Amino acid sequence: MIAAREQLKADINQLVVYTSTQAHSSIEKAARVAGIKPENFHLIEVDADYRMCPELLQQQIVRDIQSGLIPFYIAATVGTTSSHAIDPLTEIGAIAQVHNIWLHVDGAMSGTAAICPEYQWIHQGLELADSYCFNPHKWMLTNFDCTCFYVKDRAKLIHALSIMPEFLKNQASTSGKVINKAIYSTQ
Template sequence: ARERTTGFVSNREGVDPRLAAYTSTQAHSSLEKAIRVAGIGSDRLRTIDVDDTFAMIPEALDAAIRADLDAGLIPTFVSATVGTTSSTAIDPLRAIGEICHRHGVWLHVDAALAGTAALLPEMRWIHDGLELADSYVFNPHKWMLTNFDCTAFFVADRSVLIRTLSILPEYLRNKASESGEVFDYRDWHLPLGRRFRALKLWFVIRHYGVEGLQAIVREHLRLAQEFAGWVVDDPEFELAAPVPLNLICFRHRGGDERNEAIMNRLNASGRLFLTHTRLDGKFTLRMSIGQTHTEERHVRRAWELIRETAGLV
């Protein structure tokens, strides 16, 4: 109704022309959709440059915020990413968080895929500075062996969320909520009702146990490093990005058309499925290792198929 009434202008320009939001050029597309729905408008979503690892540059964020302040705008929201969709780049949370605190801006952290890696003590460096965030999400359905959909959502100060979303007609009043005996999550999100998503996550944790989940994630990380090593050792291929997690971004040195042909032929074969992105403007193949029962023999065979297919196109 809002968009029809405004001639589909407010999606771009927002409802309040003073508010501004910030994220990196590598952030997930859902971020722009959220900014539209929130009424900030995609015209005032600042996409911040990234470094050679595709992580947000804190100095560029600070400069963008200062420029908007000088222009009379109100910096409102920053979204940092731990494990970007294209390449699993990890934004420097501590530096970004310090900037947000200095300017009084809300910091959200999107760790949709990568949050699962923090099951491992040796991987918790990805969350360095997370204590500076106002909100955080990760998706157990992406890498924590849980069926879709299941998102874990955390806030540093729930009172802000509840104050924003709480509407309490008489028919919703009850003693348990009013006494504080239970948390009433109707005030934590837009819908009034919700499915019991936590149950399936509970079953996953009960079935595998923490050590079982850790073993699987650790093996995925090992296999990703092994695959990356095969790419580096092959003169016809190259890595397109660092491999901090379970996603390998790589490409054949033969150029965009050849890489796209390799992917299309592999995907049509039904034996392997690759996705793609563009990094530094170049067509890039993406190999994700995260299935529950993936073994080294599967990953090795996938690499063999990729090399065989590259020789046929």
């Protein structure tokens, strides 16, 4: 979310986040950490299968744009914690692309199932996402709190989290060949 926020260089008070009423509370927590105003965090209603309704998402985005706000982040879910509902990624991704909104797909709960060929359909539309995560500790018998996080354009993530004070600059760090993950340097 911070990478999405930083690439816009917009007034943080105008930025809006969208996710479904069934999404994990970590999305709201991330919005708070990123400095998004609580009134700019919009929960989108779901259908009878607990999936985010793309039509309602589109309507809310249009209302927000008309109000002078800036939609910047949508969090869709592949397997909600409460019901394993899978949001319609293709439709949500198309909306995100039309409005130039960062699409994150939270596959923490059920995304791992796509390792099986018969469940790969759950990722239809994932190619439209800017970022994606899933948790191997939930289904892959790894130790607790193992999360895999992918981002389409790592430069945006690295730039958003970079701090390069003078005392850390050296030939290796400024060559562009070494990325010090401790400081997320793009130098």
